[in-house]
Amino acid sequence: MRILVVGNGGREHAIAWKLSQSPLVDKVYCVPGNGGTRLEHKCENVSLLKIEEILCFAKENKIDITVVGPEAPLVEGITDLFKAEGLKIFGPSKQGAMLEGSKAFAKDFMKKYNVKTAAYEVFETAAEAMRYLTECSYPAVIKADGLAAGKGVVICSSFEEAKQCIESFMIDDIFKGAGKKIVIEEYLEGxxxxxxxxxxxxxxxxxxxxxxxxxxxxxxxxxxxxxxxxxxxxxxxxxxxxxxxxxxxxxxxxxxxxxxxxxxxxxxxxxxxxxxxxxxxxxxxxxxxxxxxxxxxxxxxxxxxxxxxxxxxxxxxxYNIKWKNKHACTVVAASGGYPADYKTGFIIKGLDTVQEKVFIAGAKYDGNELVTSGGRVLVVTSLGDSLQEARVKAYNEIKKISFEGIYYRKDIGQ
Missing domain, CATH: 3.30.470.20 (ATP-grasp fold, B domain)
Incomplete structure (x- = not known):
């Protein structure tokens, strides 16, 4: 089978790597892929970005199944487009993708079908949201309605913090439209x-x-x-x-x-x-x-x-999924300054000495050198018979990797 994986992050590297291990899979095209998928067995990067271009590539190269990694193409409707052309694709329709594409839609869906969730209110103007802040209890959770790359949720411990958050989301528009509508919900401790x-x-x-x-x-x-x-x-x-x-x-x-x-x-x-x-x-x-x-x-x-x-x-x-009787620990190495401003283009060293699996996220090849190109650069994943064993192995191996400004948390799984 010929598989197409859409996306360019660490998740897509892991998906392509796992798919490539199957004897049923002959080729995995990664669109656009990254510096890790470029070298993975059976994998080839293809530099395409637009959904229409990806569709043409899938048809021309007789792709058997397309697997969509990130949420944005799903929210845009890539599944509907592929299915209309008779192509197999693993990912929800545009309507289904609204469960992530709109926090308000998702909360209303949960309420309608008795999915246990926190109490909430939806606001489309900053003035209405500000009025609600004077009567809600704190901490309060404020969520941008649309896609915000995992950064659209803020826990506010006071009115002043909540006010600043709403101003940045709804007035300063830091998420380029995704925060123009917001959800404010009760804080759950756990x-x-x-x-x-x-x-x-x-x-x-x-x-x-x-x-x-x-x-x-x-x-x-x-x-x-x-x-x-x-x-x-x-x-x-x-x-x-x-x-x-x-x-x-x-x-x-x-x-x-x-x-x-x-x-x-x-x-x-x-x-x-x-x-x-x-x-x-x-x-x-x-x-x-x-x-x-x-x-x-x-x-x-x-x-x-x-x-x-x-x-x-x-x-x-x-179908019954079989699992290894193991524990996994995955540690992310990020660029200095992330999630705020950070610099890229630094050479990554030491990968050839690492004995555990490395999944590349924000890195690309510049000539023969693998250089940083994103905030989260790579992860090291280790398996162990216990969580402690997996942790020790992951941290022993990530120490072997270096690039200017490398940063990772020391307490993953602690």
Missing amino acids: VEASILTVTDGKTIIPLLSAKDHKTIYEDNKGPNTGGMGVVSPNPYCSEEVLEAFKRDIMIPTIEGILSEGIDYTGVIFFGIMITKKGVYNLEYNVRMGDPETQAVLPLMESDFIELILKALDKKLDE
């Missing part, structure tokens, strides 16, 4: 967990749980990033928690998708909060997480393309 699932639109199967570390600094301090590291399985996801998740969140969600008649074949990523009052859904993503994917896929014993084929054939109810 432990977050990421649970990726695969669905064919009627059956839904959870993958292993994961724990992301969002803030830039240790001890959960500093601004949110796209994710600075992850461990899987999540040590807080007990059987009791997973049962509550399935009962109160996962099953009502798929029932809602069926009831709405939404065309959804792909991944639903649940960001949940485990509290003393129960398990709540914070948000949906309509694609695999980053960096969760870089921890979860190395733990998957099963053939990933077989899972995708079962989903596309609407036969997920026949």
